[in-house]
Amino acid sequence: xxxxxxxxxxxxxxxxxxxxxxxxxxxxxxxxxxxxxxxxxxxxxxxxxxxxxxxxxxxxxxxxxxxxxxxxxxxxxxxxxxxxxxxxxxxxxxxxxxxxxxxxxxxxxxxxxxxxxxxxxxxxxxxxxxxxxxxxxxxxxxxxxxxxxxxxxxxxxxxxxxxxxxxxxxxxxxxxxxxxxxxxxxxxxxxxxxxxxxxxxxxxxxxxxxxx
Numbered sequence: 447x448x449x450x451x452x453x454x455x456x457x458x459x460x461x462x463x464x465x466x467x468x469x470x471x472x473x474x475x476x477x478x479x480x481x482x483x484x485x486x487x488x489x490x491x492x493x494x495x496x497x498x499x500x501x502x503x504x505x506x507x508x509x510x511x512x513x514x515x516x517x518x519x520x521x522x523x524x525x526x527x528x529x530x531x532x533x534x535x536x537x538x539x540x541x542x543x544x545x546x547x548x549x550x551x552x553x554x555x556x557x558x559x560x561x562x563x564x565x566x567x568x569x570x571x572x573x574x575x576x577x578x579x580x581x582x583x584x585x586x587x588x589x590x591x592x593x594x595x596x597x598x599x600x601x602x603x604x605x606x607x608x609x610x611x612x613x614x615x616x617x618x619x620x621x622x623x624x625x626x627x628x629x630x631x632x633x634x635x636x637x638x639x640x641x642x643x644x645x646x647x648x649x650x651x652x653x654x655x656x657x658x
Contacts, residue, residue, distance in 0.1 A: 488601050490538055490633030496655035498640050505627070505639035517589050519544035519627045519639075526634040533588055534578035537596035539657070540631040541609055545591050548583030548620025551644065552612040553593035558605025563595050573600035584617035604658045611642065612649035621646060628652055 498504065509524035516522055517532035519542040528542045543553040553576075556562045561570055568576040578594040581587060611626050624644045630637040630653070642652045 488538065491602050491604070491657040493632045493635070493637045494656040494658050496630065496638045496653060498638070498653040499642075499651065501650075502628075502640040502642045502652050505641060507636060507639060517544070517592060519592065519629050521629065521631070521636050521639075526631065526636060528629045528631050528636070529592070529594070532592070534592070534594040535596055535598065536631065536634070537573075537598035538600075538633060539574075539597040539602045539607075540629075541595045541607075542629050542631075543593045543611060543626055545582075545624050545626045545644075547622060547624045548591075548617050549622075549624050549646070550582040550584050550614040550617055551580070551591075551593070551624065551626060552614050553595060554610040554612065555595050556608045556610070558603050558607070565593075572603065573597050574602070582617045583620045584615075602657060606654060606656050608651055608654050610649060610651045611644060613644045613646050616646060626652075630655060632657055 505520065512524040513522050515529065515531055517529050519528060521528050527536045528540055530536065541553065541555050543551065545551045552565060554562055554564045557574070563570065563574050563576055565576060565579045568579070574595065574597045576593070576595050578589060578592055580590045580592045582590055609628060609630070611628070613624060615621070626642050626644055627639070628642065629639045637655060638653065640653060642650060644650065
């Protein structure tokens with residue numbers, strides 16, 4: 447009961463404000479090909495609710511005929527892991543973004559304590575990490591139109607999480623209106639998949655979800 451009361455109180459709080467963006471540097475690009483499984487002794491988090499903004503389009507999830515996994519921020523093969531085999535990892539909580547132009551898009555996830563994961567702060571002591579930070583056409587790299595944030599080892603804190611995307615800039619003349627795909631995985635289950643259109647310079651909080 448105390449846990450539910452605490453989460454209810456968190457839901458009533460206003461959204462945490464985002465931090466300024468100075469622009470990503472090449473040294474912030476972090477990748478890993480290792481998928482770290484959930485420790486057996488850690489109880490996986492459970493999704494309480496997920497609420498997108500009105501302009502976000504939900505992507506229907508049809509697992510009647512799974513297909514081969516692609517690196518597109520979608521769980522194509524319906525195994526509960528987003529983009530497995532693409533060179534970045536999963537965990538107790540995973541948020542992945544992809545986009546359809548050569549622009550540089552940044553993913554931000556703010557946790558219940560107000561700490562924001564992004565290319566600017568790629569890890570926290572609680573086990574959260576940015577393990578892939580795409581740069582679009584600005585940098586020649588694997589999967590340049592993907593950003594991935596995950597929690598491994600320690601259990602994510604109960605409460606509200608907010609997911610934002612920021613159109614940092616166009617690259618080599620490639621950009622314009624961009625469609626961003628966002629997926630959230632909680633405890634190896636897909637909590638939601640959405641698409642949101644972004645214009646140059648826009649930073650939008652696309653969704654909010656609660657775990658316990």
